[in-house]
Amino acid sequence: MIDALGKALGPRLNGAALLSVMAGRTCEALSEAARLAGAEIPVLRAMPNTPSSVGAGISGLYASAAATPEQTSICHDLLFAVGDVVPVENENDLSVVTAISGSGPAYVFLLAELLEKAGQQHGLAPNVARRLARGTIYGAGRMLDDLPESAEDLRKAVTSPNGTTAAALAILMKPDAWPETVPKAIDAATKRADELAG
Numbered sequence: 001m002i003d004a005l006g007k008a009l010g011p012r013l014n015g016a017a018l019l020s021v022m023a024g025r026t027c028e029a030l031s032e033a034a035r036l037a038g039a040e041i042p043v044l045r046a047m048p049n050t051p052s053s054v055g056a057g058i059s060g061l062y063a064s065a066a067a068t069p070e071q072t073s074i075c076h077d078l079l080f081a082v083g084d085v086v087p088v089e090n091e092n093d094l095s096v097v098t099a100i101s102g103s104g105p106a107y108v109f110l111l112a113e114l115l116e117k118a119g120q121q122h123g124l125a126p127n128v129a130r131r132l133a134r135g136t137i138y139g140a141g142r143m144l145d146d147l148p149e150s151a152e153d154l155r156k157a158v159t160s161p162n163g164t165t166a167a168a169l170a171i172l173m174k175p176d177a178w179p180e181t182v183p184k185a186i187d188a189a190t191k192r193a194d195e196l197a198g
């Protein structure tokens with residue numbers, strides 16, 4: 001597809017910069033595709049995420065050495081129009097950025113699905129379980145965004161001694177539960193991003 005795009009746009013790309021949002025594909029590979037199409041252009045890479053569609057995205061942005069400060073600034077502003085932007089110094093870091101924030105919304109949506117289903121299994125009406133699951137994730141996200149406390153401190157503040165949260169966290173925080181599976185999932189996604197580099 002890159003090659004087809006390069007052929008279609010070809011030399012008209014000269015003077016432009018290319019901002020790619022593709023997972024994995026490196027600046028070097030993209031520069032080479034542009035070069036084969038007759039264009040010598042700097043490449044920048046971003047990893048946005050789907051909350052950009054509601055203005056709440058977060059993007060990692062990497063500028064190759066060939067990009068000018070002005071081109072980098074334009075790309076930053078473009079991404080900033082739909083959320084926050086985190087510059088990264090090393091292109092390799094985009095793989096783990098992809099694993100955390102690029103793919104990350106899916107992990108949160110999975111949590112919403114599972115909370116909703118569990119609520120229903122305990123007898124809540126579907127719309128009630130759905131509102132509770134979604135509202136909880138929204139509210140917790142707002143706290144993470146608005147308050148200075150660490151995620152760990154916010155978690156501890158919910159966890160009354162010997163209470164309901166402690167009962168749930170005793171399951172989720174077992175060493176072979178989330179503390180093991182979340183890093184494993186991030187490793188798998190990071191590895192896949194590296195593989196997509198080709």
Ligand SMILES: NC(=O)C1=CN([C@@H]2O[C@H](COP(=O)(O)OP(=O)(O)OC[C@H]3O[C@@H](n4cnc5c(N)ncnc54)[C@H](OP(=O)(O)O)[C@@H]3O)[C@@H](O)[C@H]2O)C=CC1
Pocket residue numbers: 001021022023024047048049050102
């Ligand atoms: N989904 C996400 O949250 C994010 C995705 N990305 C990146 O965005 C890119 C697209 O991902 P995503 O939207 O999820 O993928 P999808 O498969 O949902 O969409 C790909 C789109 O590209 C079109 N397409 C595929 N091949 C061609 C071709 N040869 N010529 C013209 N159009 C083509 C497809 O058309 P059709 O349906 O007709 O085949 C489809 O509309 C990937 O590189 C991904 O890494 C980056 C950040 C986040």
Ligand SMILES: O=C(O)[C@@H]1CCC=N1
Pocket residue numbers: 023098102103
């Ligand atoms: O799943 C993917 O490969 C893409 C990249 C980040 C989100 N979706």
